[in-house]
Each structure stands twice: as structure tokens, then as C-alpha cells.
Amino acid sequence: MTRNRTLRIDRIACTGQGLCAELLPELIDLDEWGYPVLKDRGVPDRLRTHARRAVAACPRLALHTDDGPA
Numbered sequence: 482m483t484r485n486r487t488l489r490i491d492r493i494a495c496t497g498q499g500l501c502a503e504l505l506p507e508l509i510d511l512d513e514w515g516y517p518v519l520k521d522r523g524v525p526d527r528l529r530t531h532a533r534r535a536v537a538a539c540p541r542l543a544l545h546t547d548d549g550p551a
Contacts, residue, residue, distance in 0.1 A: 486524040487547050488532060490517055495543035504535040517544070 488508060490501075497515040507528055510518045524532045524546065536544045 485548070486529055486532065487522045488519055488524060489522070489545050489547060490519065491541075491543040491545065492516075494541045496541050498540055500538055500540065501535045501544050504538055505531050508532070509535070 495516060497511075497517075499511050499515050499517070501517050502509040502511045505528070508520050508524065510520055512518050532546055536546055
């Protein structure tokens with residue numbers, strides 16, 4: 482069984498600083514107030530390293546990755 486990495490955002494913790502969208506523009510856009518909007522929750526293999534960096538860099542710890550079944 483393969484595992485897929487997915488992104489999720491803790492909307493309560495997020496303060497809309499936008500760093501995640503700068504680090505992972507392939508998967509994250511910003512709304513008109515600067516809060517992240519996921520383009521796609523699934524993280525392709527080629528973007529896993531970038532997703533981990535974006536999660537680690539979030540100043541409010543509001544971006545997370547989950548591993549789930551394919």
C-alpha cells in the first residue's frame with residue numbers, strides 16, 4: 482500500500498503571513514486577505530521536500546502534512 486502526503490491548514494492558528502505560498506506556490510495560493518488556499522491537498526513526490534520546508538517554516542505552525550492511504 483502506498484502512502485500519499487496531504488496538506489492541511491489550521492485556519493485558527495494561521496495569521497495570513499503568506500510564507501507558505503512563497504515557499505510552495507505550486508500548491509498554495511493566497512486569498513484577498515492573504516490567507517492560504519490549497520490548490521490541491523495532495524503533494525506529488527516531486528514537491529515533498531518543498532512541502533516539508535514550508536511546514537517547518539510556518540511561523541504559526543498552521544501548515545501540516547498528513548500521510549494517508551492512496
